[in-house]
Amino acid sequence: MLIRNRRLRTGEAIRSLVRETAITPNDFLVPLFVVEGKNLKQEIASMPNYYRYSLDLLEKEVKELWRLGLKSVLLFVKVPNKLKDNAGTEALNPDGLMQRAVKTVKNAVPEMLVMTDVALDPYSSFGHDGIVADGKILNDDSAAVLAEMSLSHAKAGADFVAPSDMMDGRIFEMRTLLEDEGFHDTGIMSYSAKFASAFYGPFRDALDSAPVDAKDIPKDKKTYQMDPANRDEAIKETLMDIQEGADIVMVKPGLCYLDIVRDIKNAVNVPVAVYQVSGEYAMIKAAAEKGWLEHDAVVLEQLTAIKRAGATLIASYFAKDAVKLIS
Numbered sequence: 001m002l003i004r005n006r007r008l009r010t011g012e013a014i015r016s017l018v019r020e021t022a023i024t025p026n027d028f029l030v031p032l033f034v035v036e037g038k039n040l041k042q043e044i045a046s047m048p049n050y051y052r053y054s055l056d057l058l059e060k061e062v063k064e065l066w067r068l069g070l071k072s073v074l075l076f077v078k079v080p081n082k083l084k085d086n087a088g089t090e091a092l093n094p095d096g097l098m099q100r101a102v103k104t105v106k107n108a109v110p111e112m113l114v115m116t117d118v119a120l121d122p123y124s125s126f127g128h129d130g131i132v133a134d135g136k137i138l139n140d141d142s143a144a145v146l147a148e149m150s151l152s153h154a155k156a157g158a159d160f161v162a163p164s165d166m167m168d169g170r171i172f173e174m175r176t177l178l179e180d181e182g183f184h185d186t187g188i189m190s191y192s193a194k195f196a197s198a199f200y201g202p203f204r205d206a207l208d209s210a211p212v213d214a215k216d217i218p219k220d221k222k223t224y225q226m227d228p229a230n231r232d233e234a235i236k237e238t239l240m241d242i243q244e245g246a247d248i249v250m251v252k253p254g255l256c257y258l259d260i261v262r263d264i265k266n267a268v269n270v271p272v273a274v275y276q277v278s279g280e281y282a283m284i285k286a287a288a289e290k291g292w293l294e295h296d297a298v299v300l301e302q303l304t305a306i307k308r309a310g311a312t313l314i315a316s317y318f319a320k321d322a323v324k325l326i327s
């Protein structure tokens with residue numbers, strides 16, 4: 001035998017010397033859930049050890065993230081029911097929870113990169129990412145509101161807006177409005193290949209944002225999010241978003257879609273984000289709780305696999321765990 005592959009695996013020193021992929025704190029974007037109130041740190045039932053924070057505690061949390069070397073956050077807000085409607089009115093409130101959350105983070109840690117979620121679902125009385133009429137999610141009207149929402153976030157101080165809605169043409173609408181209004185440096189991270197996945201359940205618990213069960217209201221998001229069976233379409237969506245002005249593109253969810261991540265990584269020359277979503281988090285937590293999987297090892301293995309597949313950055317609820325494990 002001339003070639004013995006095991007020579008490169010005889011001990012940790014040689015293994016680490018030839019290791020191709022390493023995760024570092026620089027890889028992570030930390031999703032954060034924000035809620036109205038004071039002194040609130042509410043655990044999300046389907047996401048053990050993950051919380052919604054009121055603004056005062058959000059401030060403490062982002063300081064801790066910064067200390068750990070985590071330099072980017074992605075903000076989501078839980079909107080009280082009484083502020084929800086079918087037009088995204090509250091989403092444009094200059095003094096809304098998101099707008100205040102951006103300022104809170106920037107005040108606490110000015111160097112922290114702040115990205116904001118842009119979609120109507122947390123604000124929608126129907127739990128949809130756009131405006132609903134006649135049993136449909138209106139594309140162009142929704143895109144126009146989403147562009148206004150992006151502008152509002154930019155005015156509040158967001159560094160990047162992150163549209164997670166999947167309306168057609170919304171990146172163009174957003175980029176154009178941001179440019180017209182002088183926000184040349186506000187970036188766009190587009191959820192470009194976002195699949196209609198069953199892994200978003202715990203997130204919808206966290207924000208109370210699931211589509212409502214009512215007559216003439218679509219019960220799922222399949223008319224705008226992509227069919228999990230499709231690959232060519234993921235590339236097409238992504239290339240279009242780049243043409244429309246996206247600075248960073250995204251594949252979401254992570255683990256089930258790593259083939260798409262690699263294809264997109266090979267097809268584009270912009271950073272590729274991967275979102276390891278709430279259901280992926282919940283699965284690991286549940287199995288670990290039962291003693292069926294080794295939590296830390298599985299977390300690191302999955303994150304490494306996401307990066308190996310081609311992720312430039314990873315939005316993950318495990319970001320804090322991961323940096324503690326690798327430090």
Ligand code: PBG
Pocket residue numbers: 117118119120121129164165199200201202203204221276277278279
């Ligand atoms: C909605 C949005 C969702 C997520 C991010 N933004 C859920 C959905 O599309 O219903 C999911 C994130 C996760 O599951 O962690 N615009």
